Amino acid sequence: MGSASLEERVKELEQVCRSRGLPLTIQRRAVFETILERDDHPSADQILEQIKERVPDISRTTVYRILDTFVQLGLITKICHPRSVARFEPRIQQHHHLICMHCEQIIDLEEDRLNGIAYPDVRRHDFQITDYHIHFRGICSGCRSRAGGAELPD
Ligand SMILES: [Zn+2]
Ligand SMILES: [Zn+2]
Structure with a gap:
């Protein structure tokens, strides 16, 4: 996932959220940390599955919405290819x-x-x-x- 450490990336998330006036909720932080931990380009459902271990009451809709927000903010990348569900990754370069x-x-x-x-x-x-x-x-x-x-x- 590039050279920035997990800690640096979480700081980046904090800064971006603050500058956009978005509250850094437990859910947002958990989604971001989960995607940072993986380098296999997971789908939203795979992220949801993993995150439920930490935040059991998080809904599918919330995870999907948070992922879309992160993509729009340039914090993560969304990969689309034909005949397949969208996949996500923390690498933005x-x-x-x-x-x-x-x-x-x-x-x-x-x-x-x-x-x-x-x-x-x-x-x-x-x-x-x-x-x-x-x-x-x-x-x-x-x-x-x-x-x-x-x-x-x-
Ligand atoms: Zn194969
Ligand atoms: Zn990649």
Whole structure:
């Protein structure tokens, strides 16, 4: 999850909440700390499951809403890819992903040369690009070995 320590990231959360006038509730703190502890790009439901150990009465709606708030505040990243539920991660700096099309595992990929790609000219779409990251799709090693090296069906 990058170089900032858990403590530093929680401080960042406190600052952002204060500057936006958002109360730093137990629920918000718990969601943030839970996502910081994981590097496997969990879904909202996976975060909910883990958080219930600490905050048993938290609702699904609350977790979803808090995650969306954090994404809007730039505190976490939301990853969407076709045919799959949204996933979340604490890393906000640009990086890329290897996505297994079989088990949906997401692996972080750092490669400097992928970070400086010139944006395409999209003026005719009247679209404003703000950033990008690249998904490389394929089959992870675990799924390949389970399949005995054969190509997996879709
Ligand atoms: Zn896999
Ligand atoms: Zn990632």
